[in-house]
Amino acid sequence: MILVVDLCWKKNSLSRPEFVDPVASALRKAGAEIKVLHYSELTSDRSSKQLYRDLLECDGAVLCGTAIQDNFYAVEMDKFSWIKDHNYRKPLLGICAGMQVIASAFGGKIIPRPAIGMEKVDIIKDTELLGEPRQIEGYHLHSYGATVPKGFHLVAGFYHKADAFVHERRPIYGLIFHPEVRNRWILQKFMELVPNH
Amino acid sequence: MKLGVLFSGGKDSIFACYKAMGGDIHQDEDRDGVIDINRISDGNIGTGKNTDKNTVICLITLISENEDSYMFHTPNISRTALAAEAMGLPLITWPTRGEKEEELEDLKDAIAEAVKRYGIEGVVTGAIESIYQAARVQKICRDIGIWCFNPIWQVDQVDYLKLLLSRGFHVIITGVFAYPFDESWIGTRLNEDKVKELERLQKRHQINPSGEGGELETFVLDGPIFHKRIEILRSRKSYDNYRGHLDIEEACLADKLVDESVDR
Numbered sequence: 001m002i003l004v005v006d007l008c009w010k011k012n013s014l015s016r017p018e019f020v021d022p023v024a025s026a027l028r029k030a031g032a033e034i035k036v037l038h039y040s041e042l043t044s045d046r047s048s049k050q051l052y053r054d055l056l057e058c059d060g061a062v063l064c065g066t067a068i069q070d071n072f073y074a075v076e077m078d079k080f081s082w083i084k085d086h087n088y089r090k091p092l093l094g095i096c097a098g099m100q101v102i103a104s105a106f107g108g109k110i111i112p113r114p115a116i117g118m119e120k121v122d123i124i125k126d127t128e129l130l131g132e133p134r135q136i137e138g139y140h141l142h143s144y145g146a147t148v149p150k151g152f153h154l155v156a157g158f159y160h161k162a163d164a165f166v167h168e169r170r171p172i173y174g175l176i177f178h179p180e181v182r183n184r185w186i187l188q189k190f191m192e193l194v195p196n197h
Numbered sequence: 198m199k200l201g202v203l204f205s206g207g208k209d210s211i212f213a214c215y216k217a218m219g220g221d222i223h224q225d226e227d228r229d230g231v232i233d234i235n236r237i238s239d240g241n242i243g244t245g246k247n248t249d250k251n252t253v254i255c256l257i258t259l260i261s262e263n264e265d266s267y268m269f270h271t272p273n274i275s276r277t278a279l280a281a282e283a284m285g286l287p288l289i290t291w292p293t294r295g296e297k298e299e300e301l302e303d304l305k306d307a308i309a310e311a312v313k314r315y316g317i318e319g320v321v322t323g324a325i326e327s328i329y330q331a332a333r334v335q336k337i338c339r340d341i342g343i344w345c346f347n348p349i350w351q352v353d354q355v356d357y358l359k360l361l362l363s364r365g366f367h368v369i370i371t372g373v374f375a376y377p378f379d380e381s382w383i384g385t386r387l388n389e390d391k392v393k394e395l396e397r398l399q400k401r402h403q404i405n406p407s408g409e410g411g412e413l414e415t416f417v418l419d420g421p422i423f424h425k426r427i428e429i430l431r432s433r434k435s436y437d438n439y440r441g442h443l444d445i446e447e448a449c450l451a452d453k454l455v456d457e458s459v460d461r
Contacts, residue, residue: 014217014251014321014346022351068335069344116339117332139328141335180351181328 003058009072011038022180060091060194063098091171099174103146113145138177201317204256209323216348263295319344354407372414372442380436425450
């Protein structure tokens with residue numbers, strides 16, 4: 001089961017159909033079993049066993065993007081401590097806001113980086129998720145981007161302007177562009193990285 | 198949050214409006230309230246103030262002189278006033294010559310007028326696939342400093358058409374602009390058989406079943422967010438070489454039909 005995590009400013013917001021449902025739909029169409037939760041419903045607080053079970057039971061997770069005006073996740077970073085938890089060793093994909101959250105959780109920085117629309121993405125490192133180095137186009141919709149945190153490799157773009165990164169040892173990826181728009185093959189590839197999806 | 202809907206009278210803008218009003222949103226809604234987001238230390242990240250409850254406060258229509266506008270739906274656009282009245286919402290109409298990129302300044306002015314007149318904090322669009330349209334509206338909203346919502350973005354088009362029918366929207370085809378649509382499509386009501394036909398044309402001719410590629414234009418006569426239905430009194434069809442439209446020459450509001458009424 002793949003957990004699709006809604007990072008929008010509130011549960012069931014008007015942004016969910018735009019940023020969460022297309023990701024869930026693409027993964028479901030690719031054959032994955034999906035569960036959608038808002039980030040506020042997740043915690044690594046062991047006293048809240050019911051919520052933590054979702055993380056223990058999933059086989060992988062995707063952190064979705066948010067509206068360009070919605071950067072609320074950035075002031076709620078304490079809700080994402082589970083990302084670095086040693087008990088969470090499963091594949092993780094962060095999209096846009098999700099990438100920024102992963103970067104911040106691992107000590108990277110969220111930095112101003114406005115972009116809207118289709119832009120070229122230069123893949124410079126061969127990975128299981130994006131494949132061999134080449135140029136593709138991705139849909140960008142963000143005010144902020146992220147630096148590459150320590151312990152991660154740059155996969156696309158530049159260190160100060162990362163389009164994609166991957167953890168050195170764990171299957172944790174971040175993409176600043178939205179794969180659910182024009183690049184659904186990336187979500188299919190991610191699903192293939194998830195055992196028992 | 199007070200919202201303005203970019204409105205053409207066609208199915209996509211009306212269904213987006215329906216979703217913005219809370220129709221078809223996931224039902225386990227949490228409590229209403231106000232989130233006042235504290236800006237973090239660099240003073241740059243944050244969303245300002247926002248309320249949980251969405252209210253569609255007005256509709257915004259660009260009246261384009263150019264029937265081949267890149268941004269704006271044109272067939273029967275003058276009938277949006279009647280549709281707005283049927284929905285009980287105020288309408289801002291804004292003229293544009295419909296010339297590429299220049300029309301974006303007109304759209305920006307229209308949205309700015311909605312901010313000034315009604316205090317809208319966000320704009321809702323019926324964009325499904327068009328990055329050209331969606332990205333431009335996103336940029337305008339960012340520049341003005343308001344939110345942008347696209348509640349049917351990337352939706353499966355056939356599933357969406359079925360949902361539209363299941364929710365009780367009465368949609369007619371008012372324009373066809375591509376092979377292999379023949380004259381019989383013009384003025385016809387979208388129903389389950391037509392959706393099946395569109396699905397078949399998608400497989401055979403790669404058309405967008407919802408007409409997102411400009412293949413079809415629609416007009417909505419009734420639906421769950423209408424207080425009155427629209428009745429067409431006089432119309433005229435024109436068609437030539439896979440292009441044609443229904444010109445609604447005269448229409449009025451009428452009481453909703455009992456067998457088509459839908460719970461509000």
